[in-house]
Amino acid sequence: MTKQGMVVPVPEAAVAVPPNSAPLFQYPPPRAAPGVAVRKKCLQMGAGAGRIGGWVESMRASSPTHAKAAAALAAGVEEERYAAWMVKHPSALAMFDQLVAASKGKQIVVFLDYDGTLSPIVDDPDAAYMSDTMRRAVRSVAKHFPTAIVSGRCRDKVFEFVKLAELYYAGSHGMDIKGPAKGSRHTKAKGGGVLFQPASQFLPMIEQVHDSLVEKTKCIPGAKVENNKFCVSVHFRCVDEKSWITLADMVKSVLKDYPKLKLTQGRMVFEVRPTIKWDKGKALEFLLESLGYADCTDVLPVYIGDDRTDEDAFKVLRKRGQGVGILVSKHPKDTCASYSLQEPAEVMEFLLRLVEWERLSKARPKW
């Protein structure tokens, strides 16, 4: 029996380990989640897969009739690709019962990315607000489980958006970690505990690079440089596609004088970061350790994120053979996450279900 009193047809360990990593799981691969049929409708007509994409493009250019047929074919290919992807990364909502069954006897710890996970992606990074309903959902989650926000943003900035003092915050892609400002039942610290900044010696360099990038890119309309304290973001979401290469070259030319910094790419953003071996995955491990769950089998970390930098955390969960990685995406993507959710609205639904499940499981008599 699960905590909900329902029989789950999957062994307990099955969900804690990633369903798409062959050596780790021993149960039949999950069937396509019930959500697949509905989700197919949401598919956008994207570029076709591989060679078919180029083929479709040339047909489109040569004949409108063929273009329609080619577009339909491309949509079909994409739909199949999505359905296959969903088998490997089923919806965390559709698999909810199996997923929580894996937490039996374990402490769930929740890790949440911010942009694209708790707030929808918008053009202006300063206006990526979180809804009040999402805030309420995260607050409820934090009442039941230790909860951390893990973001590429500067920690103070992400706190301004989230506004919940009872959470752990890991800003600058995990390079700036702080415990709850308000005492929480998940930490013995009175408030303001656990502060870790493994890249503090990079601060002056990051400041310099930030200023150079602002100066260098100011001639590119729409480019925006954001100071994230231990890293810098150069946004190109609002830059004309024709100028993307120029912008990338500008960023690279600034960075050539800073061999200790590296350049990665997120969602329409270049991210400049110190070369130290620290990322969201390391931050997850650090926080688990701070909470007393290092090398523990009785913990189930749940990490939800949408971006490439979240993959470092998904990889850690895979390596530990423990926990639940959930990618937020409407499109098939290469990922180490085991499950998927389509968008922040589904993330909120998942969080509320988790709270309700925990509430009911506490109320249920133990047999």
Ligand SMILES: O=P(O)(O)OC[C@H]1O[C@H](O[C@H]2O[C@H](CO)[C@@H](O)[C@H](O)[C@H]2O)[C@H](O)[C@@H](O)[C@@H]1O
């Ligand atoms: O780790 P995250 O919390 O997901 O932060 C990653 C980057 O998120 C922000 O940029 C992204 O969201 C913006 C607002 O929706 C959007 O305009 C931008 O195109 C996205 O890349 C943030 O502004 C960056 O600094 C973070 O690195």
